[in-house]
Amino acid sequence: MxxxxxxxxxxxxxxxxxxxxxxxxxxxxxxxxxxxxxxxxxxxxxxxSFKSNTEIFEYPPRLLTENFSLDAYFSILNDPTKVRFFINSYVVSIAVTLLTLFIAILASYAFSRFEFKGKRIINVVIVSVQAVPPITLLIPYFGLVVGFGLYNTYPGLILTYMVFTLPYAIIMMTGYFNTLPRELDEAVRVDGAGSWTALWRILVPIATPGIVSVGIYTFMIAWNEYLFALTLTRTEDMRTVPIGIQLLMGQHSYEWNEMMAMSILGSIPVVLLFLFFQRYFLGGLVSGSVKS
Missing domain, CATH: 1.20.5 (Single alpha-helices involved in coiled-coils or other helix-helix interfaces)
Known part of the structure; x- marks a missing residue:
């Protein structure tokens, strides 16, 4: 023993x-x-964000402030111009997310379930768009947006952002649909329904984790985008949150506490989305990256 x-x-x-x-x-x-x-x-x-500008630069620096204040938050939320930045970001980001998901679901279903002429070429084009640095497309897209009369408008920003969100969404959703058995489609057709019914009644509910993960990623891209939002808008009533933060940098002084407060407020939507849909987000990324 x-x-x-x-x-x-x-x-x-x-x-x-x-x-x-x-x-x-x-x-x-x-x-x-x-x-x-x-x-x-x-x-x-x-x-x-809870300090005054003077206290932020105190030495030695302190993480906890003795003069706790919400003045920076009140200054932002009581200013119609700054509130407009958030409204613009919500409108653009939600529109980009919904349109991207709708188009990506249709395109991904086609790539996953059907064989058609030019399929391989289209796939190569989609992947190639992902490989192009966005900054190299800034001047061409500026010319297109101005030429179509979409400069300083919601459609101009939405369509431009979708150029960068759609390729990723289609690639991920195609990979996710490929993991779903084709027998599901065949069972629906046996009952007399078509591909449209098979997609929206059967596959889309099952593919919820993949759709949620792609939606969150798309929303994050649209919400945090800075370069094109700066170039394709002119007036303050069309600026988004990232540009609003940059506008707090004045010519002679920076409103550091307001910059920090706006950054915190701007982070809340993405953090909440990830917290509420974390299970779907992680599961969707893993499933979408594996092809059966």
């Missing part, structure tokens, strides 16, 4: 087990350092 009790102890004290324990400890420490590195700036941003 004593031999049996001593044996597990000997195993636990073996060099291999000790090495594994040290590796686990090292992994935990690395994760803690990574979390601190990623979360530190966010905590500082949150803390600075």
């Amino acid at each position: 004593a031999t049996n009790e001593a044996r597990p102890l000997a195993i636990r004290n073996s060099p291999r087990e000790k090495k594994r324990r040290w590796l686990r400890v090292g992994a935990v420490l690395l994760l803690i350092l990574g979390a601190a590195f990623a979360g530190g700036p966010i905590l500082w941003m949150l803390s600075s």
